[in-house]
Amino acid sequence: MAEGKSHFKELLLVFLGLLVLTGITVYVAKNINFGSLALNITVALAIATLKATLVALYFMHLKWESKLIISFAVISIPFLILAIGIMVWDINNKIGLGNYNLQ
Amino acid sequence: MSTSTVTNKKLHDGSKWGNPGPMVYDMSKFGMWLFLGTEILLFAMLFTGYAIYYMKMPEDFHNSAKALSTTFGTINTIILIFSSFTVAWAIECIKKNKVKMMNILLVITILCGVAFLVNKYFEYAHEVHIGNLKLANMQWLGGTGRAVAESAVPSMFFFIYFVLTGIHGLHIIIGLGLLTWVLVKGIKGHFHSGWYTPVEIGGLYWHLVDLIWIYLFPLLYLVA
Amino acid sequence: MAAAEHAHNENFLSRKGVWEWVRSVDHKRIGIMYLVAILISFVIGGVFALLLRTELMFPGKDFIDANTYNIFFTMHGSIMIFLFIVPGIIASFGNIFLPIQIGAKDVAFPVINRLSFQLYVVGVIIIGFGLLSPADTGWTFYTPYSAKSGTSVISLAAGAFVLGFASILTGLNFVVTVHKMRAPGMHWTRLPLFVWSIYSASLIQVIATPxxxxxxxxxxxxxxxxxxFFNPELGGDPVLFQHFFWFYSHPVVYIMILPAMGVVSEVLPVFSRKPIFGYKAIAWSSIAIAAVSFIVWAHHLFTSSLSTTVAIAFSFLTFLVAIPTAIKVFNWLATLYGGQIDLKTPMLYALAFVFLFAIGGLTGLYLGAVGVDIPLHDTYFVVAHFHYTIQGGTVISLMGALYYWWPKVTGRMYNEKIGVITFLLVFIGFNLTFIPQFIMGISGMPRRYFDYVPEFANYHFLSTIGAYILGIGYVSAITNIFASTWTGKKCGDNPWNANTLEWKIPSPPPEHNFHDIPTVTEWPYEYGRKAG
Incomplete structure (x- = not known):
């Protein structure tokens, strides 16, 4: 079970990378406007996803895991996308119809 | 897995129910990943709620988030990333039989977790002080329902903020409990390069807490 | 092992005493505890159903008022769903037989398995507290009413939350067990179909329950x-609750029905002495059902201001479920074709399953079509459809499983004659209860109403009579099977001449199932081709 090889160097690099990405995302959010709120949040989420991937691949060892564990590790992601996608699609489609404004 | 390197008389090889240690390691890791999947889906619905209300009222989200302190958020992000690094390092150490180093790193991780919570406490206190809690319309109803708007313009953003960070904080507490349990076992000398499954499992859970925070940070603090 | 010489006399039931049960991590004991717990819940839920039917026997108020009626149907729904049918076959027979069928000594995480049952008990206790002021929201907790109702919604919801954890832990355990603990030679294509179905249902449990x-x-x-969050007065969206709720609660009906299909896939080949037809098709259709189950949930929202585009999309997606389901049904029929059919009680239940579930499934297609659903929504048609699939499917199959496997658990045979008679009571009672409900539903009788117009009086009367027969049938069938534990004749290790691994070990099974882990060399459905 001990893989023998030390991954310490990779871990350290990933840690530094994560710090840099955190800095970038804060700087971008404070100083750069991409033109629309939606675009800004997309950029922030893209950076977050990059960070999350790094954590999963290196800190959580996914890079060195078997195919079985990798496939089950990502199994929730399609369902996450499904839930967000369809519910947002539905709500988007009926803006104006399903606006429960009681005032 | 070789047992020759272990001189300890009480050998913890992780065997359980007739399953050899490596098999337990394999199964536990698999089971933990499945469990992490369920955790992600638990947060997924909150993210879905976030997405929907964001689309309905982007301006509210934009303006409300301004009342949050990015400094608090950034410090907590760095704390969590660092603790995630130390716990991953701890696993590298135990693979090399460096038990003492692993224990030290676990202590650092736990201290980071506590620091996160302390930081969060001050942040919450600040929120209450400047009235964000009122905006979330949080009030004690004692289970009777029948909510009335506390403030003139209740903000969905703050409700989502408090629920997300609250549930995340609960996960931090659970993770701290897990890591403390692992640390106690580590100090007792249960782990060596041939058996460190609980360290790895506890570490995976702690990384998940970090993973969730990585998304919470931009969604809550950086939308302003 | 020192006790090896006693191996044949000792079995997992040998050690007596309540404490032995409470502290046990043996999957068979946990399975039996689950079985007893769900059957008790079934009887309690059934009593509520009979009280409802009694009130509905004649028009007008007979013996309970409208509010009590609301509470009773909430109790009926939530007990049946959360306490009985969701753990259902998975936690009971899945626990008892899944590890044996794949040739393992236990599940992957025995302590977590025990924790699952402990959480179940905690959940039941929390729900029990709520009985002080029982909830009246229906088992679906729709907002905004559930956020405002003066009854104890919290304890019901919190109880269901804890039960959800129990469900996740069971599912997680089974997924890991099937992946990691199969005996040597037990390839995926040699797994019994019951294992395939439990595996698919476990995947849904793990993914949907959070x-x-x-x-x-x-x-x-x-x-x-x-x-x-769901309160429109504060900017929330109550329909979002329905989205969230059905994102879980539609897949959950496949958690209920998939294991039932697994039981039928086991029973049919044994009692027609023929290899199962289309093994791979049946196995993969279980996985397909699990996958498709996640993309149909919005068909519950057709009348809840779902946007038109989404409604049409979900209508089509809903039809997709019919494909893997029909694949199973046709393969079962092909298995029966030309077989030497032996109409023992388990087989009768399995055949009833195919018949009743086909009706339930086909009426589901009516409801899946968005245009037809608009008038039929929230009528007795939905009630009848749901009971044909879940009661006619899962409960009938659970009864079949009881009659098929209980002789294995105890080593004693039940009374066949009573078994057949009680089966007939159940079958007749069931159809008498729910066929009138289909007719009423099409004629416009809304569900969850405490009173009705006189036109429906005859149908309601018939339905109530059917419900009584059904209740008597279930109680006597369950009594018959449990009585066999003490009064039945010893029946040997393999009374049905079946091939799956659980029949190759002594009855009752020894504590660790197998003395030596077996090596599997063939699939378990070689019936009729070889002597014996």
């Missing part, structure tokens, strides 16, 4: 803290 957890938690927050 969603209901967070939904109920939000509902509890709403009631305790007054926040408005």
């Amino acid at each position: 969603v209901i957890g967070i939904t109920l938690l939000l509902l509890i927050f709403e009631r305790i803290f007054g926040v408005g």
